[in-house]
Amino acid sequence: MSAAGLYLKRNILILDEPTSVLTPDEADEVLSTLKKLTQAGQVTIVTITHKFREVNAFCDTVTILRRGKLVDTRPTTELDNDLMAEMMVGRRDTRGTVERETMMPGKVVLKLEGLSVADHVGQLAVDALDLDVRAGEIVGVAGVSGNGQREMVETLAGQRDAEAGRMLVHGEVYTAKRAEMIRHKIAYLPEEPLRNACVAEMSVAENMALRSFDQAPASPDGVRLKRSPMRETARKLIDAYRVTTPGPDAPIKALSGGNVQRAVLARELSSDGDLLIVANPCFGLDFAAVAEIRARIVQTRNRGAAVLLVSEDLDEILQLSDRIVVMFDGKLALQTDGKTADVGPIGRAMAGH
Structure with a gap:
């Protein structure tokens, strides 16, 4: 859709999570190209995203909404991730910092052995997959x-049924x-x-x-x-x-x-x-x-x-x-x-x- 908008010489592009199905390298390439076009004055871009890394790297200004209302609009250089997160949630103590306790993994709970699965048209989507959790x-x-x-x-x-291989949980066929x-x-x-x-x-x-x-x-x-x-x-x-x-x-x-x-x-x-x-x-x-x-x-x-x-x-x-x-x-x-x-x-x- 981004390419179509540029091909049609639109002056404003509105992009909703434009990199959600891209690899990091592909995302950077697309956003870098769009950034160059904005710097050259060829297009204005409004992008909706939750990815702070992309905001920091490619956006000039940031507008934050919370529950449908405008919280603030500032140059990206005036914001850091913590401040943006606080503005999005409304208060600092609900940001939900994730802390993983230091621990050694225990016994294998889930084991996939040579798992093969077909998709909805019969083509192999999972091919002899081995994985332990x-x-x-x-x-x-x-x-x-x-x-x-x-x-x-x-x-x-x-x-969905497997075509081949097996799944085990706690060592038992599942x-x-x-x-x-x-x-x-x-x-x-x-x-x-x-x-x-x-x-x-x-x-x-x-x-x-x-x-x-x-x-x-x-x-x-x-x-x-x-x-x-x-x-x-x-x-x-x-x-x-x-x-x-x-x-x-x-x-x-x-x-x-x-x-x-x-x-x-x-x-x-x-x-x-x-x-x-x-x-x-x-x-x-x-x-x-x-x-x-x-x-x-x-x-x-x-x-x-x-x-x-x-x-x-x-x-x-x-x-x-x-x-x-x-x-x-x-x-x-x-x-x-x-x-x-x-x-x-x-x-x-x-x-x-």
């Missing part, structure tokens, strides 16, 4: 969209059935949770009970459903995870994206799972929701759970991961330690170089 670590899976990440996650969640997910304490936070992890017409309380509706206290005998304890459990989770909702009986589709995400995360983490599978958890959320969701993910890791984080946001991967792998064309193109990760090699691996 250990207790007490976050393994971040980076990559440009369309390189097998979605198919891998859907297979782990039981939404076929992603509900009973196995409960027994192995597997939690799953998909992208677009309202569509992929909720029944939109049902209430917040009913959606929060989807994992445990046939267990006490919601169902003492596994047959009859008692709504009173279900609502009480929902109220506790709403308070603990700060879900903004009129109440447990409100339809979940009426909640904001961030609050739907909080509600699903509350449901999935309420049982202190051993494995958390997360896909693009913060896409489209406001800064405060992003900070809180990321903090919850790290808290899960800090208590000893294994976390598989699949994200197209490289900044998120770098911030949260103990170990980083890059998927390209359905295979692992790179593995690196999170502490020593270098954006250059990661970006080249994302591009297949």
Whole structure:
């Protein structure tokens, strides 16, 4: 769309997250080209982004909005990341600094052995993939969209069958059935949770009970459903995870994206799972929701759970991961330690170089 606008000789370009599907090198190349055009006076660009690095490197002025209202407009040189974050959230103490406790990874919780998965047209999207995730670590899976990440996650969640290979959890063959997910304490936070992890017409309380509706206290005998304890459990989770909702009986589709995400995360983490599978958890959320969701993910890791984080946001991967792998064309193109990760090699691996 940027190229089309330039080809049509538009004087003003409005770009919404223009680098979301680009590698770091590609993003820098595109933004550098646009920057040169603005410096030459050929075009005016308004870009909407949450990436501080790109703001600092390529923007002349910054306008910050919070809840639909203008907070401030300043030259980029007058702002730093902390100040921008504070202005976006409204107060310094809610920025949700992510702190990973120093710990050695434990036993392998999730193991993929030669996993191959086809996409919706039958083409191989995941190709003989081998991957381990250990207790007490976050393994971040980076990559440009369309390189097998979605198919891998859907297979782990039981939404797609594998063509070959196998999955193991705690050393046992795992076929992603509900009973196995409960027994192995597997939690799953998909992208677009309202569509992929909720029944939109049902209430917040009913959606929060989807994992445990046939267990006490919601169902003492596994047959009859008692709504009173279900609502009480929902109220506790709403308070603990700060879900903004009129109440447990409100339809979940009426909640904001961030609050739907909080509600699903509350449901999935309420049982202190051993494995958390997360896909693009913060896409489209406001800064405060992003900070809180990321903090919850790290808290899960800090208590000893294994976390598989699949994200197209490289900044998120770098911030949260103990170990980083890059998927390209359905295979692992790179593995690196999170502490020593270098954006250059990661970006080249994302591009297949």
